[in-house]
Amino acid sequence: MLELFQYDFLQRAVIVSALLAIVMPMIGIVIVNKNISVIGDALSHTALAGVIFGLIIGINPMISTIIVCLLASILIEFLRKNFPGHSSISATIVMSFSIGLASVLTDFVKVGTNLEAFLFGSIVAVGKNDLYIVLALSVLVFIFSLYFYKDLQHISFDESSARVFNINVDLVNFIFTILTAITIAIASRTIGVMIVSSMLIIPVACSIQLKMSYFKTIIASSIFGFIFMILALFISFYFNLKPGGTTVILATLTLIIITLYKNK
Template sequence: MISHFWTDLQSFHFLQNALFTSVTIGIVAGVLGSFIILRGMSLMGDAISHSVLPGVAVSFLIGIHPVLGAIAFGIFAALLITTIQQHSVIKSDTAIGITFSTFLALGVILIGLVHTTTNLFHILFGNVLAVQDSDMVLTIIISLIVLVVILLFYKQLLLTSFDPAAAQAWGMNVAVYHYLLMIMLTLVAVVSMQSVGTILIVALLITPAATAYMFVNQLHTMIWAAAAIGGTVSLVGLVLGYSFNIPVGSCIVICGTAVFALSFPFSPKQNLLWRKKNVQTKKAD
């Protein structure tokens, strides 16, 4: 059945769009996810990915492209969470939980009120096989913008991720790079709606980067590895999802999780195999 995918890929334009879109998102999510992992911002990625849903609904209501509304609400959510963190006694995880659950609930209500052919299930869990040419081009453009920005500000993002106190002491505006990362996170979350949906995008952002983190000690190596893993699991997930007629977005996430689970015991940082061997040696003695 899998062989049919490669045959159909040559014949069906929608499948070609799905391939380019899913692999592109997998790569850029892996790159950006490396910074998210280092900053301990996994929950923030989850919050923003949920917060774009009401933006999609509002876009349908006022007749603009869904991406514009989604970006606006995603950035607004990031600013709201940061403001609550900095100006209240509420802890960050509490602020994130309140914000993303509220935005998600609001989005579900608004989508239900909007008279549109767009399926809520496809927004939440993605439908990469329905990607149009314009969606694919927009995804590639936004992904390239994110990658170029990361390349241009790599040193600043590196320093503010590892040691924000030192970066501030050297005159860097740490808040600016924090918000820059939030904007890029919002952009990636928005373009990922088509492939894995707003619910599952956090997995694509975190899992490839977490897998790479277990094996490398340098950020640039981690970025390359996470991008390769993200692109590969997106491709494999698309092939399996199409071949066996199961949701592609969910299949991509499961593939990423499988790679993480299989890699975990072999991670040099975990030393699980070495510990097991050492325990067996001590028992033998």
């Protein structure tokens, strides 16, 4: 197995997996606690539109995806303020618009373009420039998540209580949505835009079954996420499978096993 590390693309894929395993649980645990997985779905569909837009105008799809996801996150927050008490409506509207936009943009993609690599991930898709982008933005997400750690923890359980403690809930929610957009955008290249949101949720769900503290749940989620992605990379390499789909299958099976064992 170790001889596989002689391949540059696999080395980059492992590094990206490690970076994503660190930052995704910091976002995913808030999504799970706030029960707003629809935002992850909305931004993952937006990522598809971003990828297609980048292919059309001829720029790095990761850059276009980041830009489009950031714009979508701002739109989600704008709509959420206009629909108080109905936060899921804004995400659903953005998701519907993104799906429609992506379907229209596909008519302008050059014939022969391999969209499957973006839809379901590819271990050979991570180039050197992509690695640098993922590294820089992962560090950015990690720093902001760490800086707002207590605030994010507080609003993830009770926003009303957070306001009592003078936490600027609107600002923290806005920053969180931005961080979610960045995380999904940089993860979509390896995992795939159609299933990236599931990797924000499933490792956290596995950890929650272990009934640990908030911090330990994040650590356990990182370990789960890293194991899932690394195993999926090697399995997909040997059996020529899509790494994103393989990752989600492994994660889901693990969650089922943990749940069955816990119930027993």
